[in-house]
Amino acid sequence: MDCFNLKPAAIYAAGFNYKGGSSMKILLGKPVADKITQELITEVNKLKEKCVTPKLTIVRVGNKEDDMAYQRGAIKRCESIGIQVDVKAFDDDIDEIEFIDGLKNINEDKSVNGILVLRPLPKHIDEDKIKNIINPNKDVDCLNTINLGKLLEGDKSGFAPCTPTAVMEILKYYEIPVESKNVVVIGRSTVVGKPISILLLNKNATVTICHSKTEDLESITREADILIAAVGKAKMINKSFIKEDAIVIDVGINVDEDGNLCGDVDFEDCKDKAAMITPVPRGVGSVTTSILAKHVVNAAKIQ
Template sequence: MTAILQAKPVVQALKEKIQEEVKGLKDKGITPTMGIIRVGQRPDDVYYENSIIKNCQSVGIEAKVYAVPETISMEEFVRLINQANRDSDIHGILIFRPFPAHLDEDIVKHLIDPEKDIDCMNPVNLEKVFEGETEGLVPCTPAAVIETLKYYGYPLQGANVAVIGRSLVVGKPLAMMFLKENSTVTICHSRTKNMPDITKQADIVVAAIGKAKAIDEKYFTEKSVVIDVGINDAGDGKICGDVDYEGVINKVAAITPVPGGVGTVTTTILLKHVLIACKKQTR
């Protein structure tokens, strides 16, 4: 029988710990605060913003929204980011993407203060992960993968791990984070030969390629622990992962569902990062 690694208990455990630490800071007169920068009125951005604010409120974190029109100039946008960087009451900054075409993300990502960069947008924070510093503001999705595995008690030290995908957003930083946990990691990608032979040897397989249901049962054994990072359009109005969930269920040891898996934990990691940033800035 396959164990379904639901996000809900992972999120609950994380939130309880965050809530306790936030209370401790508030007792000292410090209120952890997230600054959300949104450009325009994209419905999905507004929905995401409301969801994050609700999550912040659930653990006692304040949220301040900087909503600006889509027509904002690059000069004005830079000024806004610098304002948030300088504001000592803002401990973590989250900037919604994608940007309108006239706003240069390559410039923006270098402007955000690394100590407030809760979404790991600034390359400085990514570099720290590759230098072995994984306790700070790391990429949220890889952090959610590690949190999920630890919550459900899967030992990472000595584990053989196959990461399918080599993006700078998930695959590569996640591999570094597994190495920090003393796992043995193989990164697989579109040019990997005989990939199923590699993934079948792994204790843990992480799918992070961004292709709907591309990874099927031939990649796993009945002992595989499968972490599905993908969020894709299933073509029927629903979303699905990179793994063919229906095809592998009851043929692997454990699997994260989509939705209701890693993606759900990722939002809570943002809250944890606000707390980490706040404690560092106010100590």
């Protein structure tokens, strides 16, 4: 059954002994996102009383479906809170210099509090050349190396990436302990894999990072109390990758052969073996947009 408002803390406190099958719980993002949203509405109203309206600019190159899906969700969430959203869309064949000039103009716009660059960018645009263009105080998804450094040091004055933070919020909301738990992260990108590993380490989890060069991947993932899939391959993770009653967090946003959004985890194959699992859509993604909104509001306060 879906766990819209169930938080079995007593079960989690003793460890992950919750059985799968008919008792398996789907960790929906909506109640987590709604809680954050309600808190933000109050904060935005207070800012507006001071004649401050938080503004986010989304920078998109091309029209990839996963980017478009995230953009739609971000706009809907932000506007429901009272955050103004502007989208700057560039053709996927835009020249790198032209893109950099456009990003600089956005960064210098004093009306913009937060900037989100949808990634990954096309291969002809070097992220190393653009990541430090964005003012750290406007860098709401941790592209700038200053914010990455703060994340590594545990300095909470910076902005951590939205998706890894959303994962932590889901674990927190459903009262799933991570301290001393064996957590396996599949994926080592600076967008999800590495940051979520740092955030988990800061909560005293024992973290293993797996990637494309990892040998015998399944034997490692089957040892995980919590498995976080962030590899970017549709339905790559099936039940052979998880142990009985594991917690499975699916960060992937992909499009399957039928044109439908899906995650890195084969949900139907894994749902009866996992104790708890996030779906795609309706899982991590819906919380990510709330974290994005929270960062924009905090950026407005800083500026």
